[in-house]
Amino acid sequence: MDSSEVNQKAPASSTKAATGDANEVKLRSDNQIEWQFIADYVMFGLQVNWHCISALLQAARNAPDGSLLRKSLCVGGLQVMYSSWEDYALLLHGMRAKKDANKALHCTFGADKDAKEGSAFVPRIYKRHQSLRDTLDELGFNKIDLELLREKGIAMSETELDSSLKEFAESIKILGEYQSHYNDIKNRLKHGKGIIGDYTEDAAKVDYITSLDWNDNKGSWELTLHHHLATIQQVEIAAIHVAKLLIRSLDLLLFYSIQNYPEQLKDLPKTIQAEGLRCARDARALGLESPGLTSLLD
Secondary structure (H helix, E strand, C coil): CCHHHCCCCCCCCCCHHHHHHHHHHHHHHHHHHHHHHHHHHCCCCHHHHHHHHHHHHHHHHHHHCCHHHHHHHHHHHHHHHHHHHHHHHHHHHHHHHHHHHHCCCCHCCCCCCCCCCCCCCHHHHCCCCHHHHHHHHCCCCCCCCCHHHHCCCCCCCCHHHHHHHHHHHHHHHHHHHHHHHHHHHHCCCCCCCCCCCCCCCCCCCCCCCEEEEEEEEEEEEEEEEEEEEEHHHHHHHHHHHHHHHHHHHHHHHHHHHHCCCCCHHCHHHHHHHHHHHHHCCCCCCCCCCCCHHHHHHH
């Protein structure tokens, strides 16, 4: 079969009823695919950034102090953190698309042809927490309440759930500020690595990378240098960010699954809990300590 056959349009005699049936088939197929996608994403796609930054951190620690190899590995770790921010933002946008347009997650994660290209920022609407019910509804979790959570083996009090949602809203606000502040260096690392980093002969800058900007100051062009730390300590902080976003994403996906696939959950809640604890254990094994991460083990 050649490409002309593959790309043939449907016959002109196709009816509206047939189109409607086709849309229903697609919706059913998307629901089946989405559930399989979520189960796979929890174990694979969602884990990629954490595995990468864990490996980069260990490699950077083993690299010679002050070497370009160590700095390169540290820069790689920072880039993974920036990628993790965008992946988390895309998850939230995907959940929003499910709520507003009934789009499946696998149709929005980098596959949405209607989406704008460029940086993915966390949705501003989630920065506000008015009430437990309003926040759940805004996330598209209108079926979820304490009784349903208990039915699915998740024991939470109203106070605990409300506190968690308040923390979620505050984290969105902070992450949005981080994304805005670091957007320029994120883009430079993501698109071409337009940075300077060989400061082996300059002890004062050995831990820094630099980006350059020309600025028009009332008709006079000025060269501005922006310096960014790229050290083991920075990558350790980045790893904590990535781990926390992994755990937050697991929680969101669990609620998303309870909302949309309550009859198909099976062992997913236990799997998600186990993956969160595994991430916390891995973080502690790396010598990382942070409330809301390694404290999960206490």
